[in-house]
Amino acid sequence: MSTTAFSASAFELPPYKSLSNEELSQRIEGVRSRLGERLLLLGHHYQQDEVIAHCDLRGDSYQLSQMAAGSSACESIVFCGVHFMAETADILANRPEKMEERSGRRVTVMLPDMAAGCSMADMAAIEQVENAWEDLGEIIDNSDITPVTYINSAASLKAFCGKHGGIVCTSSNAAAVLEWAFARTSRVLFFPDQHLGRNTALKMGITNDQMPVWNPFESDLGGNTEEALQQSKVILWQGHCSVHQMFTAAHVHAFREQYPGIKILVHPECMQEVNDLADVSGSTGKIIQTVQQAPAGTQWAIGTELHLVNRLKAEHPEQQIHFLSPVVCMCATMYRIDLAHLCWTLENLEAGTPVNVIEVDDETTRWSLTALERMLEVH
Secondary structure: OOEEEOOOOOOOOHHHHOOOHHHHHHHHHHHHHHHHHHEEEEEEOOOOHHHHOOOOEEEOHHHHHHHHHOOOOOOEEEEEOOHHHHHHHHHHHOOHHHHHHOOOOOOEEEOOOOOOOOOOHHHOOHHHHHHHHHHHHOOOOHHHEEEEEEOOOOHHHHHHHHHOOOEEEOOOOHHHHHHHHHOOOOEEEEEOOHHHHHHHHHOOOOOHHHOOEEOOOOOOHHHOOHHHHHOOOEEEEOOOOOOHHHOOHHHHHHHHHHOOOOEEEEOOOOOHHHHHHOOEEOOHHHHHHHHHHOOOOOEEEEEOOHHHHHHHHHHOOOOEEEEOOOOOOOOHHHHOOOHHHHHHHHHHHHOOOOOOEEEOOHHHHHHHHHHHHHHHHOO
């Protein structure tokens, strides 16, 4: 089990809440300039614009962790994202070969607000996955199942995959990872996001009747029959992203009716009926790249997190970009990280009293790395 180490705080958060964004920004920039390259501020694409403005690197969760781990001068990472992202950064930045390069010195990883979690990641607890694995083993040979966890998951789940011959995937390489898995076993247990698993497998020719959904709150085989599990190719976990779950087929039809010729661009965490109607479905990186490469005048309705869509709209005025849902749909947990939390974290770090330190234990790190390294070998 991964652990979080808390350190004493010289500065408490409440006074920061009363400061203006302008003053907070000035103080954040002051710490950044004084710490220089010893500090790396990472900002996920879904982060608020005022936070992104102060980040050294912007990207998706795995991309950011990789970039941070590649820095030789970095001593501290402040990850403006959610909990599992900070765990991955700690695992990659402090893996054995990196520690050796730094003569045993750890890179300190901090999360500005410990309440910045991920509802999807929380839908698969390690105890639930272990119980499901045990139950499956009673009717299917576990050695014929490859566990695959989405990068959007706790370190404990990555470690579970590492221990059981499994692997991690991202939204951009999920198909390649499933192919890797099927070259080894006839079945996959895919968690925690059922939609990414389903949408990816459907494009590979696997049918819905070969993809039973495991409900961890159903005591009897996750709500499935023995026959359904025995005939399965991909056993999907009953989890989802609360942001991407909001988009519906009705939204797609409404935009097509209102804007003839509009292109629909969505993330594969959206439901099947939305993915099936979309012109393009892809990872956050693919969504950004698609817009960047599109000719001027292209109309888009984009189904992903609101902050990213609004940023694309601002950065590409030559295109007409709409948010796919009429309902405001943002990542609420990511939104918890604001300038007050960021300033509080940075000033405590500079004072030598780091707060919200994320440190994954050695055993979890070792097995998580095994699963992550298998992913890196997949092309």
